[in-house]
Amino acid sequence: MTLLLAAFDPPYWVSTLIKVLVISIVVPTTALILGMVFLFKVMSWMQSRLGPQEAGPRGTLQLLADGVKFLQKEDIAPFGADRFIFRTAPLVVLMSTLLLYVALPASAHLVVSDLDVGVFYVLAVSSLSVLGVLMAGWASANKYSLMGGLRAAGQLIAYELPMVLAVLGVVIQAGTLSLNGIVFAQANGSIFGWDAIGNPYILTQFVGFFIFLAAVQAELTQPPFDMPVAESEIVSGYQVEYTGFRFLIFFLAEFATAFVFAGIASVLFLGGWAVPWLDTASDWYYVLGPVVLFAKVMIVSFIIFWVRFTYPRFREDQLQSFAWKILIPLALANIVVTSVLKVVL
Amino acid sequence: MSEYSEFVRQYLTVAIFAAVGIGLGAGLLGLGRIFRPVRPQEQKYLVYESGVDPVGTGWSQSQIRYYIYALLFVMFDVEAVFLFPWATRLEAYSTFGLIEMLIFVVILALGLLYAWRKKVLRWV
Numbered sequence: 001m002t003l004l005l006a007a008f009d010p011p012y013w014v015s016t017l018i019k020v021l022v023i024s025i026v027v028p029t030t031a032l033i034l035g036m037v038f039l040f041k042v043m044s045w046m047q048s049r050l051g052p053q054e055a056g057p058r059g060t061l062q063l064l065a066d067g068v069k070f071l072q073k074e075d076i077a078p079f080g081a082d083r084f085i086f087r088t089a090p091l092v093v094l095m096s097t098l099l100l101y102v103a104l105p106a107s108a109h110l111v112v113s114d115l116d117v118g119v120f121y122v123l124a125v126s127s128l129s130v131l132g133v134l135m136a137g138w139a140s141a142n143k144y145s146l147m148g149g150l151r152a153a154g155q156l157i158a159y160e161l162p163m164v165l166a167v168l169g170v171v172i173q174a175g176t177l178s179l180n181g182i183v184f185a186q187a188n189g190s191i192f193g194w195d196a197i198g199n200p201y202i203l204t205q206f207v208g209f210f211i212f213l214a215a216v217q218a219e220l221t222q223p224p225f226d227m228p229v230a231e232s233e234i235v236s237g238y239q240v241e242y243t244g245f246r247f248l249i250f251f252l253a254e255f256a257t258a259f260v261f262a263g264i265a266s267v268l269f270l271g272g273w274a275v276p277w278l279d280t281a282s283d284w285y286y287v288l289g290p291v292v293l294f295a296k297v298m299i300v301s302f303i304i305f306w307v308r309f310t311y312p313r314f315r316e317d318q319l320q321s322f323a324w325k326i327l328i329p330l331a332l333a334n335i336v337v338t339s340v341l342k343v344v345l
Numbered sequence: 346m347s348e349y350s351e352f353v354r355q356y357l358t359v360a361i362f363a364a365v366g367i368g369l370g371a372g373l374l375g376l377g378r379i380f381r382p383v384r385p386q387e388q389k390y391l392v393y394e395s396g397v398d399p400v401g402t403g404w405s406q407s408q409i410r411y412y413i414y415a416l417l418f419v420m421f422d423v424e425a426v427f428l429f430p431w432a433t434r435l436e437a438y439s440t441f442g443l444i445e446m447l448i449f450v451v452i453l454a455l456g457l458l459y460a461w462r463k464k465v466l467r468w469v
Contacts, residue, residue, distance in 0.1 A: 020361070072381055072382075076389055146404065235393065328457065
């Protein structure tokens, strides 16, 4: 079976069509999995309550039921709203999410487009979502929305930098911008000459991993960085005026983005689809790769959601000073130390 | 197939997926049109303002406290763009490249320190 997959080499348009179908299914599914497992089940365990019980076995189909419900809700755009911008804003956010999936490798060949500048591409398209958020905040013609949109913009630019600088440490170690290249570099690497398990960069770039996760948390506007959608201050910020399925698209995009960011964190720091002791050229990775990546993604998402359910919200000024006075200097120091060690050793 | 068209195809795929992203959302919304009701009522289209009738326009002037951060962001983001090509070739540049880039990073860190001391990073 694995050999069969290895021999499968269709023309460009066929493979693109297959990829489009697969990604169109994968994106909502990942959002459902994260929503169901973490938002409903893990959150209710952590808060000593039951969570959804009724829809499907043990409440597992609750989100599908919610989706059907949202599909039946009236689509309302308020008076005075900039209707075209208002309507396209959720689509821009969803597009940014989908573009992130394009670069995520599930094994050496199971990737939509194996870009040479994968890391750079990922960082670039991830900041497209802020455009959608600003559009939503501005076009709603609502004061809360406008405040939420501005807060989101201020937050996303503040945390874009620590993220970019944290990833630089990995790029210095791997010497490549390709996400698959980084996986290979980790599988074949060594930590100060010790190469029993390769070099998952979480061991040498643990500072980078911490900064990256903190920045991901802020980019997803999840607690403790959820001021743009703080329900007790600005009643969900830029999402106030959205109803029905348009609101659901924001939700879908947030969780799908959480999944793909966890995937990128696993590729950059946990060795991606590779496991130690199995050669990266092995055909087994056609089946094993996605499974391994999925397991790592669930571990990273668990950390992300654990923090989300545990910590109280920052204040807006604390958020900015945390980024500018702690994370960015730390990331710069990390780059300096990494590059010096790379050249000296 | 030449290396060049390989490169173009990678980004053609990206463009296709951008279109798919829009199309997927638009398709789902179009599907919803079959199921959802349309019952226009005057009150439904008021913006939400804590339950009372909205005062003035939604696009009122407000103080943007982040524009200084935005200026700083531009500076550091350009720095990051310069750092990426250097980071991939560090092995080849070795000590020379390391010292060159350390000077660059230190100057920018001094810029951040200056902004900090000038109390730009304070919440006003």
